[in-house]
Amino acid sequence: MVVVTTLTLLVAGVASLFMAWSIGAGSSGSTPFAPAVGANAISVMRAGLVVGVLGLFGAILQGANVTEAVGTELIGGVTLTATAAIVALVTAAILVAIGVFAGYPIATAFTVTGAVVGVGLAMGGDPAWPKYTEILTLWVLTPFVGGGIAYGVARTLIGDRLPERALTAALAGVVGAIVANVGFALLGPDGEQASIAEAVSVELGVPGGVGVLAATVAMAALVAAAVYVDIGRDREGAQRRFLLVMGGLVAFSAGGSQVGLAIGPLVPIFSEVGVPLWALLVGGGVGLLAGSWTGAPRMIKAISQDYASMGPRRSISALIPSFAIAQTAVAFGIPVSFNEIIVSAIVGAGYAAGDAGVSRSKMGYTVLAWVASLAGSLALGFGVYSVVRLAL
Structure with a gap:
């Protein structure tokens, strides 16, 4: 019995x-650095090597x-x-792998x-409707919120109403x-997470909302000032560095989510x-790393070039809402789905330049693939497990 259990755990791993x-x-x-690749910043x-480590x-x-x-x-x-x-x-893995080799970003x-x-339903479980409501709400809002913010930021950055240096710093x-x-x-503490603002406020002896707010404002001001000075020295180089930092933040967020x-x-x-959660996280992270290093370049090319023609400013515009949405989900x-987040933001930023380079046909096939992947995986999961249970 022990051998069977061990073998089952091994197969599951x-x-x-x-x-x-x-x-x-x-x-x-593929998705975190796709805008940066599209802007020729990396x-x-x-990109595949860096995103693997950060993930x-x-x-x-x-x-x-x-x-x-x-x-x-x-x-x-x-x-x-x-x-x-x-x-x-x-x-799920077979469906995602099919998308990778076909060049379409299946929503993982x-x-x-x-x-x-x-x-779970095939096992006789009950639907978790409150959780489904949370999930579906985020999934439905992501294209509109992420794409809309990316569009608005890109329109502002490429326009001439506001000074670009100050706006980028903001x-x-x-x-x-x-x-x-x-x-x-x-x-x-053990089993919990804390933010930089919370840790700083406690360290300074100003716990609570006031301390967190003060630490947040201070960090925002420091980052804005650093970028403002950097743009003054080298505008194009500063944009490229900001873009790469955003790609890194999104890559880090992708690891935490995916x-x-x-x-x-x-x-x-x-x-x-008795296997602790941290051990599973390390193992899963190593698997993400291996996938990024061996299979990501194909999808990076697909997302960075096939959906919209991106410059540095529109790429930055796409990554900012992507990072915010990803951290909200975490x-x-x-x-x-990071594919949904990034692709929606890329399309929104692409439209900011008057539809420049946005592939409607590619986007249509992608949305169809997303819907089919959800319905297909649910049906396959139910059907395959029902067959396996009968066989056993």
């Missing part, structure tokens, strides 16, 4: 690594919320078994969520304020045998 590789090669590995191969750190430092949500909050009344986790992960969160819900300050309030595992899609289904079964433990 391999399925999770396959899913992590597929995600690294697809959404988390090469395709170097690994994000998975370890921020991955707990989404991981626990995927593993325990998508279905009620039952606990995912090892067999159910394997079926869900393999089903859609496939994993659909597969987990499908196998946008950098907003990013600094967001970073100040991002939760990190290393800054909080690792949960790969290892979340394993949480119930591995926790029973904070609330909501599985979200």
Whole structure:
């Protein structure tokens, strides 16, 4: 019996690594630096290498919320078994891998969520309607909010009503304020996360809202001032550096969000045998890293060139809302598709230049792929697990 259990856990772990590789090669590995590649700020191969490392750190430092949500909050009344986790992960990973090799960014969160819900319903579980409401709300709003903000920021940056130097510095300050309030595992007590602003306020002896607000304003001002000075020295170089920093922040956020899609289904079964969550996060992060290094370049090219022709300013405009939405999803433990986030923002920023380079046909096929991936993974997860259960 022990041998069977060990073998089952091993198969589940391999399925999770396959899913992590597929995600690294697809959404988390390709989307964060796609706008930077499109703006010729970094090469395709170097982007794949950098995003893999940053995704690994994000998975370890921020991955707990989404991981626990995927593993325990998508279905009620039952606990995912090892067999159910394997079926869900393999089903989702195959669909994502098909998208990678076909050159279409399949929405990873859609496939994993659909597969987990499908196998959970096949096990006799109850739908978790409150969680579904949260998830669907974010999924539906993302294209409009992310694309709309990207459009507005890009229109402002490429216009001549406001001074570009001051506006770019102000946008950098907003990013600094967001970073100040991002939760990190290393800054909080065991099992919890804390933000830089919270840690600074406690360290200075000014806990509570006042301390957090003061630390946030201070960090925003420092970042804005640094970017303002940098632009004064070298405008084009400063834009490129700001763009690369934004790509790095989005890559870090991708690791914190997407690792949960790969290892979340394993949480119930591995926790029973005493495997800590941090060990699963490290393993999932390594899988993301491998996928980014080996399979991401193909998708980076597809997203950076096929959806819209991007310059540095429009690329920055796309990455700012992408970072904000990603961190919102991580904070609330909501599985979200980075393909949906980035592609929507790229299209919004692309339209800011009067439809320049935006591929309507490519976008239409992508949306169809997103819908099909959710419906298909749910149906396949339910059907495959039902067949496996009968066979066993």
